[in-house]
Amino acid sequence: MKLVLASALGLFAFAGPALADDFKLLPDGPGRDTTVRVCAQCHSPEIAAQQSLDAPGWKALVDQMANNGANATDAEFDTIAKYLAASFPPK
Numbered sequence: 001m002k003l004v005l006a007s008a009l010g011l012f013a014f015a016g017p018a019l020a021d022d023f024k025l026l027p028d029g030p031g032r033d034t035t036v037r038v039c040a041q042c043h044s045p046e047i048a049a050q051q052s053l054d055a056p057g058w059k060a061l062v063d064q065m066a067n068n069g070a071n072a073t074d075a076e077f078d079t080i081a082k083y084l085a086a087s088f089p090p091k
């Protein structure tokens with residue numbers, strides 16, 4: 001049983017990078033890679049797809065995540081806010 005679990009975890013770890021771009025809820029666009037890399041540090045980056053915000057709203061949410069401890073440069077946060085504003089505008 002322990003062996004099975006260990007190999008399952010091994011497979012998951014191996015599959016991780018290959019699946020890094022398997023976030024179907026995130027549309028293609030400039031900044032997507034940065035968004036996935038930074039926003040997946042704590043939770044699935046796809047939870048962003050639940051929100052529909054204007055540009056200041058996304059900037060505020062990204063700032064909130066920076067306060068939560070998200071690790072990125074100001075330029076990267078800016079790229080992410082723009083990607084999210086373009087991808088998930090207000091409904």
Ligand code: HEC
Nearest residue numbers: 038039040041042043047048051062065068069070071080
């Ligand atoms: C350092 C950890 C961390 C990182 C990195 C992070 N988040 Fe979060 N995120 C959280 C925590 C903790 C919560 C839940 C508490 C909260 O809402 O602040 C959360 C919640 C959220 C929510 C739900 C908020 C709501 O009100 O329902 C969204 C959307 C979100 N994050 C988007 C993002 C985006 C976009 C990024 C990339 C810029 C990101 N997160 C990066 C920690 C993080």
